[in-house]
Amino acid sequence: MQTTKTSKALKCQQCGNEKLIEDDEKGEIFCPKCGLIASSQPALVNNPPYDDKLIDHEPEKLVYKGTVILPTVGRLKKEEVSNAMALARMQRKYIYSEERTLRIGMRYIDALSSRLLLPKNVKMEAISIFQKAVEKGLVKGRDIPAMASASLMIACRKFRTIRSSSEIIAGESRKRVSGYYRLLVSELNIKLPFPSPVDFISKIVNKLDPKPPQDVVRRAIEILNTLREMHTGYGRRPECLAAAAIYIAAEEMGITICQREIAMAAGVVDVSVRNSCRVIRECLKNVENRVEKNVIIS
Template sequence: MINSENVRRKDEKADVLICPRCGNDRLIFDYARGEIICPVCGYVISERTIDRGPEWRAFTQEERERRSRIGMPLERITPEGLSTDIDWRSRDASGRELSLKRKIEMIRLRKWHIRTRMQSSIERNLTQATNELERLSSQLGLPKRIRDRALEIYRIALETGLVRGRSIESVMAAAIYAACRETRMPRTLDEIARYTRAGRKDVARCYRLLIRKSTLKMPLPNAVDFVPRIGDILKLSASTIRKAREIVRLARKKGITAGKDPSGLAAAA
């Protein structure tokens, strides 16, 4: 345990641990061994320290948010982005199974909860759009930040009346393409339209409508962004991908890339 004999504090208010030998305040916490180590002099300040963190491990921010069991559940389909859900498992807070009477009551409450939360046409439309977004994102392998941005763009289109008279599928595909363009994610319109029943023509028309009627500013596509994706598909080495990037940059300096398809330039490089 840490005590006053082997660990000093820089400031009583700050409560910062420092090494008692060299005064270094950037200590290393080895949770696997339960030790606090000074990286400068190698002194083990404390051992058998209790890890008070979660028992699970996460390697990405998205995985950490998904495994966390605290805080209110986030639902992007609601107007304010926040909502709660009644768990579908018929168990109480202690994990014990509910009685038959309580199960029937929870089914009825869950049904009315869904009805009251999705009572407006906008919320029902967003629910269908979210399902379509999850389907397309799963097939395209899109990260969470792209999905969130695509849903924000779709909500803008819905609130401005751009979805009226058009299919949810084509507008959502256009929103996904806009989110990929905005974040420089190398996805082509043909690749996104391939997984929709609307077709490339309808998706392209909805995308042009989004750009024209909204305040979205799309950056110009860069062929360099498509090189790593093509290299990953073809299983190319890192040196080959690096050389292809140099070729694209050299071609852009010479001014021979104007008016050319970025994905075609990347494939040629």
């Protein structure tokens, strides 16, 4: 569609005709007399000279990822430049703090997952938990690496990926990470399965040198199943129960394994293994007494 425009500001530079025709389809303005194609650019159209004083409003501030971009219309005064730089610093500090926190936490989770050789589903679940914590405001004012470690601990337990807490914490405060762990589970309403001592058997055995035979592994699993049937061992760390079961199974088969070696493989202290051994022996003794009574009665 073509319309005729008449304006003193729009005038053909070649013939001086003020009746120009605008083509809406092509977006062009041309002169019907000489055929010159004009446009709204200053080089082709006689527009009035530009004046900074004609602007009666501030130039629009465009913000993208914490950076202020001011349109270069005219010259900025020294005060305006300093104000723009101060605004940029303030926005980088406050506006995108959540994105920056999430980026730092994701980087930490990715590095820790690579070091521990965790599967991708565990890493993605840890990132999802950390993102929910950021959106809910749980990370604000708290240690980001410790919160990321707590998210990774929850993901490992959710997918039953066996990693000890000392491996995941990796230099962070154990007390702080444990507190963040309980905070995330409580505030995000996360349902976690109870860890089973049987899941730690293969990990502990693979770290022992020399590696005990499979008969010891099978006997240790039988001992742990007996504990579960007798409802014994609740409240104790599953790593300690698994290490104690391996020690007792090896002892029954005449294989000598130092308690300290098993404790180091499980990531616990030897005193905890010794106390767990005492609990397991009492449980096995109660099972034997019950079997003897049943034999006498029958």
